Amino acid sequence: MEKIIIEKSPPLHGRVRVSGAKNAALPILAASLLGTEDIILEDVPNLKDVEIMCEVLKSLGSEVVYLDTNTIKINSKNLNNYETRYELMNKMRASFLVMGPLLTRLGKTKNSLPGGCAIGARPIDLHLKGFRALGAEVVQNEDNVFAYSDKLMGGMIYLDFPSVGATENIMMAATMAQGETIIDNAAMEPEIVDLSNFLNKLGADIRGAGTSTIKIRGVKHLGGAKHSIIPDRIEAGTLMVGAAISKGDVIVENVITSHMKPVSAKLRECGCTVEEGIDSIRVVGNDHLTAIDIKTMPYPGFPTDMQAQFMALMTVLEGTSTVIETVFENRFMHVEELKKMGADITVEERAATIIGKDKLFGAEVKATDLRAGAAMVLAGIIAEGKTIIDEIYHIDRGYDRIEEKFRKLGANIYRQEF
Ligand SMILES: CC(=O)N[C@H]1[C@@H](OP(=O)(O)OP(=O)(O)OC[C@H]2O[C@@H](n3ccc(=O)[nH]c3=O)[C@H](O)[C@@H]2O)O[C@H](CO)[C@@H](O)[C@@H]1O
């Protein structure tokens, strides 16, 4: 079993390039089931979740070939299987995103319920509401969901919450439904825009992605395309917090600076210098960073996927910080782990209060989920002594060589087999 070991490190310093976004790559890989010609995806991050999604595509009849570490060629001309395998589906949440493409391309799809990080109940009711609005029959039991329709028809869907996954699944299903679909209260995340751009390159007719109303006019057929995945704003944010927490000076390259606004704003608010370049951001920390408050919200609000990393930072900010988590109901699992390192945090329902301490201390901790794992890495960089992080498969789901990137910036971090 592998663990990540971190020893107290000097202030992080230097330049680091961000990989393509996991949360754009996964839906775009799922959307590749829709095209009947060659699809080339560039800047695909090298992640466990991507590997699993490629296995899912292959199990459905797509040809998937790695042209190099970050470039994948997919051909789904011979897509022939509408049923996904439990052992692949239960490994990650995003596997469920094949449902929309299969429904519209093959007229039916059967999937076991998705797995993934235990950060909340994560129901799929909004995805299914969308499929039903397009005229599909949907039958759900304890283990599986079966959806079918001889002819999907455009429909009007209002999402009770701007769910990222539901917006993506419905958008994909609607690409080849007859007539116009309108998704209201749609998620506005940059990854939705990337998916929409990709689908339009395949020949879809989607307008409004990135706003709360998305209109999709169904087309008869989708072809092929070449597409580069957008940079990962959560990986970028994690590296930016690395600069802040270690009082370092880091230039994070390959970022879309507008996607980083909530993160940049909160780092400035606590006292960091944040300078935006054309496609890079420099973050400079200092000795006098002070408490901040964050409340997670759908985009363009503060991302829930950055909450744990900011909480690691708050443990050493001067004063009392607060976090309110509004997106997921169980996303404070990192709190107990940070407390093992000496952090002073109390949680009441969806609110955490963090009293800043002078220092943290190395400890044996767990990556209880993906971003909780990233928080442990950040805390470990500044903690006195040695931090050993267990269950790092969570981290590998979503970070492409996390230890190499932090090591490049001067962190004493390595991976060891136990
Ligand atoms: C692969 C991917 O892109 N994952 C991201 C995606 O997850 P994901 O797409 O699963 O997140 P959603 O936006 O769907 O979930 C947000 C909230 O809506 C609820 N909900 C969702 C669907 C549904 O049918 N019913 C329902 O109640 C969820 O339980 C959650 O409380 O967006 C999340 C919110 O930004 C991020 O944390 C994840 O990193």
Ligand SMILES: C=C(OP(=O)(O)O)C(=O)O
């Ligand atoms: C929760 C996350 O991912 P997923 O939706 O794939 O579980 C995440 O990226 O932080």
